[in-house]
Amino acid sequence: MHKKAKPVAYLCSSSLSKEQILECIKRSSDSQGFAQVFKNKKGISDRLLAAYLNAKIRKEEGTMRSNSLAIEMLLFVSGQMNISKAIPDCGISSGDEFILFASNEEYAKKAIECSKSNVIKELKLSLFNREAPRIAVSELLEF
Secondary structure, three states: OOOOOOOEEEEEEOOOOHHHHHHHHHHOOEOOEOEEEEEOOOOHHHHHHHHHHHHHHHHHHOOOOOOOHHHHHHHHHHOOOOHHHHHHHHOOOOOOOEEEEEOOHHHHHHHHHHOOOEEEEEEOOOOOOOOOOOOOHHHHOOO
16 A cells, blocks of 8 residues: 655755745755745744645645645745745744755655755654644545
8 A cells, every 4th residue: 555645844944045945945845746935033944744635735725825835835824815925924034943844755865965954953843832833634535
């Protein structure tokens, strides 16, 4: 039986500039999966899995507000409707410390390698917290 790839998240740091890290994230993503980086800010890691699942649901339903699953996820994590507000709220400003989320381990490895990131620790992804957007259990069972 083929095991489904699961999303992963890491607390990372890199000596590269913000622009270089973002370019690596872009190059590490394609139509099959993606990586995304977030500010290491209280509450963000708690919202990652629910935001990812909500973005996947929107994609399946054809109701995404953006043309990218990674951007849709950023909108959910930030709680913003507009990308120009979401980026300052949750986007990285440097490589000092940031959260790297990826749709699976393969995309995480690509992004970590390209961005020359040091993994500080793996983050636990969970739906059971107060910060996560609400998601229906019936919708989760389809994934």
